Amino acid sequence: MARIAALRRVIADPDGHALRLAxxxxxxxxHGESRPAVGPATSAFRLSPELGAIATLLPAQIxxxxxxxxxxx
Numbered sequence: 799m800a801r802i803a804a805l806r807r808v809i810a811d812p813d814g815h816a817l818r819l820a821x822x823x824x825x826x827x828x829h830g831e832s833r834p835a836v837g838p839a840t841s842a843f844r845l846s847p848e849l850g851a852i853a854t855l856l857p858a859q860i861x862x863x864x865x866x867x868x869x870x871x
Contacts, residue, residue: 833867
């Protein structure tokens, strides 16, 4: 239930959350941290169809956005 509430907060203000995430990632990259690991989406069967689609697509979109990050591996 906490994940659903968190997802609804993000949907209510996606621009603000995207900016905060971008700043955090830039800060990590600037300090030479390794690329964050984004796991696969978990089951979204309890979510509405719209939230389920977003919840399952989001990890793949984040991984694609991190492709330019230098890998330490």
